[in-house]
Amino acid sequence: MVKARVYIFEVFLFILALVFLSPIYIMVVNSFKSRAELYENPLALPTSFSFEYYIQAFEKMNFLSGFVNSLYVTVASVVLTVILASMTAWMLARTDNKWSKTIYLVFVATMLIPFQTIMMPLMQSMNWVQTHLNIPMMNTHEGLIYMNVGFNASMAVFLYHGFIKTIPVALEEAAELEGCNKFRLFWSIVFPMLKTITVTIAIINIMGVWNDFLLPSLVLTDKSLRTIPLSMFYFFGEFTIVWNLAMAGLTLTIIPVVIFYMFAQKYMIKGITAGALK
Incomplete structure (x- = not known):
């Protein structure tokens, strides 16, 4: 009975995986077809x-230009x-007063604000900074x-x-x-102990920044500055009718993310597990 349940569950997971992977299959398969072949049967090889x-x-x-721009950003x-x-969190965690607690709560509170609610005021503020302070923000x-x-x-x-709250203060006191x-204490003793959570934060932010479309679309206007998501958007808009080229472009766009995730997956699992245990 137990084996039957496990078998049914595995079959269910396999079918669910096929459902989630079906868009990728359609994208990759149609990227090799001519326009006539694509319209004839989008699901066929x-x-x-x-x-x-x-x-x-x-x-x-x-x-290539979009890849370099995305990599740099x-x-x-x-x-x-x-x-x-990391430096901010360390100081807030090791400073026990109302100001540090207030600042920490402000950081936490800002996590609840959707970007869409502040994107227009943000752009207006950045335009003001660029116009009046001559700091190139846009x-x-x-x-x-x-x-x-x-x-x-x-979030970081x-x-x-x-x-940091789980790291014994006695280690830092002994170093002092x-x-x-302070500078050497953090970078030589505290920061190496943050390796697990640092890798997790880095992976989360890499995935988020690399795939971000909305903020770069508001900030970047020159074609030479476009990141990969922007390049794909304008390409798709310009060549909407040529679906096989669009599918090929989408496949090229996700390849760097897939390769990165393959290498980063084990570190991500370790970081999440460590965070849960902490």
Whole structure:
């Protein structure tokens, strides 16, 4: 009876997996077809596998430029988020007064605010900064990175804060007695102990920043600055009728994410497990 239940459950999971993977199957299969073949039967396998449409999509959506732009924005945003959020969380966790508690609660509260409710005031504020203070916030990668760090900091501080609370204060006190200053204390003793949660935060932010479309679409206007999601959007809009090129472009877009997730999956599971145990 138990074996029968397990078998039925496994069959159910297999069918569910097929349902979730069916859009990917349709996308990949149709990326190799001609337009006539695609309209004839979208679910059938192509008569021949050719990378002709991938080459055309690669060139038309300027994939290499979008990839470099996305890589720069993602790496810079995640590195700055990890550095600033970890230091902020450490100071808030180790400072026991009403101001530190208030600041921490502000960080937590901002996690509840949807981006859509503040995106227009944000753009107006950034335009004002650029116009009156001559700081290039709009239509620059650096401005986008600045905003990414601001939006990702709340979650990172929240996760770091909870993890730091589990680290014995005695370790830090012993280091201070040995003459270790604050800077060295954090980077030589505390931060290495945050490896598990740091990897988890980095993975979550990498996936979020890399796949983000809404914020880059508001900030970046020049074609040379577009990230991969923006390149795919404009490509899809311009070549909507050419579905085989669109499918090839979509496949190219998800390949970096799939490769990254394959390598990062075990670290993500470790981080989530460690966070649950903490």
